Amino acid sequence: MLHIVNKSPFERNGLKSCLRLAKPGSAILLIEDAAVAAVAGSAPAKDIAARMGDFSFYVLGPDIDARGLGDKELVDGIKVVDYGGFVDLTVEQDTCQSWL
Amino acid sequence: MLHIVNKSPFERNGLKSCLRLAKPGSAILLIEDAAVAAVAGSAPAKDIAARMGDFSFYVLGPDIDARGLGDKELVDGIKVVDYGGFVDLTVEQDTCQSWL
Amino acid sequence: MKFGILVNEGPFTHQASDSAYRFVLAALEKGHEIYRVFFYHDGVNNANKLSEPQSDDRDLVKLWSALGTEREIDLVVCVAAALRRGVKDDILAEGFRISGLGQLIEAGVESDRLVVFGD
Amino acid sequence: MKFGILVNEGPFTHQASDSAYRFVLAALEKGHEIYRVFFYHDGVNNANKLSEPQSDDRDLVKLWSALGTEREIDLVVCVAAALRRGVKDDILAEGFRISGLGQLIEAGVESDRLVVFGD
């Protein structure tokens, strides 16, 4: 399963609920405003780091760059993908679920 | 100042930010989905109860009723108003700020 | 007392337009004046006269329209936001007018209270 | 692989429509098939041909329209959601068609993956 999170975890509970309901082994992709969670050091980033053993984490590079966070250190182990990589993830995983 | 909060604090950070930025002595009115925070016992309800000395809290009755919470015990000290009461609050307070 | 009202969201998707409408009704009932209702962001969609809700649902475009015409409330749709979203004179419901953001600032200046409804 | 796409929000207000559009482009580039793009909730506003963004802004209605006509992608606007929001044939951009929610379920059944973009 590919879980897609698109809202900033500073603002909304989507990432939190996703981390609670996603089955270990799943992939989690951060897009749109959720991309801000990929920057190391914040509370949501720590939530992600703590689950790095359970999930494969990805973030959409274009959304990181748009928000001026391209120069920031990301959570260790999170992989940056472009839209093509987003498509590949949906192909590799058998289903996808958006946490709107 | 009348602070108007309209989003569920389970879902979003509007109430939290309002409680941090509102000056003690202000009035805080919960409308729309934020009305759910008025029901006693939850974590957001406790945040409200903890600040009962700093603020006057109000909740829009029609929004509580719509969500089927009319029979639930509310946070002690929170006052229920209707749309007319909402209007009165904006008149009594010199300014209003919506936490969207 | 004179009220300015800002509506940031369209009909149906968010309760903002409903809440604003109920607030305006209650204010009028209490004898207050509504200086202007300004529709910004997706709020411009409240003026789309093609809107046709199910028969057992409230019809917000008609409700606002009636306020504008019958109660002579100034309903202003932001031109910049409306252009972007395709709300133009062709589909503008009766009682609304399209104008600039300056009308929002003016409402803030001229009203005793500005109340914002949004998402 | 065959993709179904669900777009829940209109243009501009949320990034959902942009993200969906970029995803579709990337999928086509990789040789995948787009079985259908279904526009639900405020997503129906993506089909409003009156939309006229500022000249230096992207024009999502045109971009989707072009995908529909030039790449023969099936762009379906939900009739129930569209009626409510006033998106009708009079203002429907080229390349879109209005149909029922069954088309969304069908897209779920017939596609290998259904990807949802929303708020």
Next chain:
Amino acid sequence: MDDFDEFDGDGPEVVKRFMYVNRRAPYGTVYALECLETILIAAAFEQDVSVVFMDDGVYQLKKDQDTAAIGMKNFSPTYRALEGYEVEKLYVEKESLEERGLTAEDLVVPVKVLNSAELQEIMAAQDVVLSS
């Protein structure tokens, strides 16, 4: 709920597991209502449908909703009609209920209350997951 006409009656041959995930309170946004419309249509397609209510989505099922004063239609009775459409797998997350001080007795329909670990398994077994 007026688009049954375009369903051709034969039904697609594939049966997939469709899950609808509801995470928002009713009335504050239209998503609860429009998701319900989708579920009613989906039922006609003879797919394996399940519906999850979690986070603020649990409020959708709260008994005694009274929308008269907000001027909107109370659509909560429609959840009771789901059974007639053979939509019988209604799951509610236990943690979400408890966090909001609600119990299964507060709800307008009988549901299966699952903890997040149980719900995880069911979610992971779906073919199509719709959310709004």
Next chain:
Amino acid sequence: MDDFDEFDGDGPEVVKRFMYVNRRAPYGTVYALECLETILIAAAFEQDVSVVFMDDGVYQLKKDQDTAAIGMKNFSPTYRALEGYEVEKLYVEKESLEERGLTAEDLVVPVKVLNSAELQEIMAAQDVVLSS
């Protein structure tokens, strides 16, 4: 940003304190951009304008935004133009910056960084507060 024409130039006589509160990240929603459009218009009305960036609103001011790959216009340079419109009171909440691992050096314009207690006082002194 094309509706200056309907401003009659005389300006209203009252001067009020207008505050714009930005609490959302850019690009994920349009609110940041459309609020900026309002501020530019407001400036022409010779009101006392201040702008607050807090919560995810602080990302609006982040340096080095590059929107090429998302196909949207990078409007962050416009914040630098605010000074030319005599919009000079830009406040950023310290707690919001810190929570996100950002500092004033990360921002595209000089701002006044205030803690929430200081910002409280300024908010409480406004006549009109706009948010979106």
